[in-house]
Amino acid sequence: MPSQHSCMKVRLIINPISGTRNKAGLDRLVAESLSPLGWEVETVYTKGHGDATRLALSAVEKGCGIVLAAGGDGTINETAAALCGTGVVLGILPCGSGNGLARHLGIPIDIREGLKVILEDHPEDIDYATVNDNKFFCTFGVGFDAAVSAAFARKKTRGKLTYIQSTFETYASYEPEYYTISANGKKLTERAFLVAVCNASQYGNNAYIAPSASINDGLLDVTIIHAGNTLSTALVGVDMMTGMIERNMLIHTFRTDNIVIERERRGPSHLDGEPMEMADRLDIRCHHSGLRVFTPRTVRPFKPILTPVTAMFNDFRIAVSNIFQKA
Numbered sequence: 001m002p003s004q005h006s007c008m009k010v011r012l013i014i015n016p017i018s019g020t021r022n023k024a025g026l027d028r029l030v031a032e033s034l035s036p037l038g039w040e041v042e043t044v045y046t047k048g049h050g051d052a053t054r055l056a057l058s059a060v061e062k063g064c065g066i067v068l069a070a071g072g073d074g075t076i077n078e079t080a081a082a083l084c085g086t087g088v089v090l091g092i093l094p095c096g097s098g099n100g101l102a103r104h105l106g107i108p109i110d111i112r113e114g115l116k117v118i119l120e121d122h123p124e125d126i127d128y129a130t131v132n133d134n135k136f137f138c139t140f141g142v143g144f145d146a147a148v149s150a151a152f153a154r155k156k157t158r159g160k161l162t163y164i165q166s167t168f169e170t171y172a173s174y175e176p177e178y179y180t181i182s183a184n185g186k187k188l189t190e191r192a193f194l195v196a197v198c199n200a201s202q203y204g205n206n207a208y209i210a211p212s213a214s215i216n217d218g219l220l221d222v223t224i225i226h227a228g229n230t231l232s233t234a235l236v237g238v239d240m241m242t243g244m245i246e247r248n249m250l251i252h253t254f255r256t257d258n259i260v261i262e263r264e265r266r267g268p269s270h271l272d273g274e275p276m277e278m279a280d281r282l283d284i285r286c287h288h289s290g291l292r293v294f295t296p297r298t299v300r301p302f303k304p305i306l307t308p309v310t311a312m313f314n315d316f317r318i319a320v321s322n323i324f325q326k327a
């Protein structure tokens with residue numbers, strides 16, 4: 001198969017604890033699947049937080065032209081952070097619990113199908129963003145979503161069911177906070193359930209917090225969920241899972257290439273689903289076309305209800321087949 005990246009040195013970074021999928025034999029599966037491209041694939045494993053950045057940086061230094069990351073949004077974030085502006089192409093093999101960036105880009109969650117995207121050899125430049133110099137590629141948030149990320153990180157198990165459990169547990173005791181938001185020459189202060197700044201359309205697990213977001217428009221989609229009562233806030237969740245959040249009365253959305261969020265004190269936030277304690281002032285910027293990623297040549301356009309429901313059935317099918325497959 002002719003490839004613009006033939007004879008390329010490739011590093012495969014695997015996070016063994018991401019998601020619930022068994023990773024035994026994944027290195028062999030990747031090497032076999034990509035053998036038609038003639039790439040020299042070296043596999044390394046992460047041992048803890050920050051490892052994927054270190055391993056991706058050393059891959060760049062060694063002259064690798066491609067780095068493949070097998071994990072969830074945390075692993076993709078750490079890997080991609082080292083590749084921004086280098087021209088080295090990131091390949092995403094979704095093995096996480098949420099897989100928000102992969103889902104946004106239309107990369108199949110089935111790993112064998114995901115490998116076909118790499119075989120298509122179709123790299124594309126996408127935007128990324130920074131919050132006080134920390135990079136994110138999918139979503140950043142303060143408020144309820146940050147609290148859920150922190151709760152999820154404390155759990156001993158991973159996967160979609162643990163996310164759902166963390167969401168309900170957090171919801172039971174969550175209190176909205178005040179935020180002052182400055183963007184596009186305007187300033188507003190309000191008590192919000194959450195403020196999400198989105199480079200991509202979803203948190204992961206088909207939770208569409210910004211269904212219209214484009215990842216290569218040089219802009220971030222901001223979704224503010226106003227503080228409401230228990231029922232109206234629960235309905236936001238339903239609209240988010242069906243891709244209909246923009247029509248919800250509790251939502252305020254806009255686009256910008258930079259935004260400042262101020263809160264009363266430093267506190268929880270999340271970057272691509274990874275919890276992080278951050279400052280009271282959050283300076284967020286979009287960096288246009290800063291990362292090169294393998295993407296599918298064709299992606300079906302997003303359709304409310306249809307796209308999320310199809311994805312949900314597909315996830316179920318993959319979960320069942322993963323039970324019977326080793327890798």
Ligand SMILES: Nc1ncnc2c1ncn2[C@@H]1O[C@H](COP(=O)(O)OP(=O)(O)OP(=O)(O)O)[C@@H](O)[C@H]1O
Binds near residue numbers: 075
């Ligand atoms: N060997 C390891 N042991 C424990 N933690 C690890 C290891 N390697 C990486 N990590 C950390 O695991 C965390 C979770 O990884 P990741 O986000 O990829 O999976 P996930 O949370 O299951 O998926 P998603 O982010 O899509 O929901 C990251 O913070 C990462 O730094």
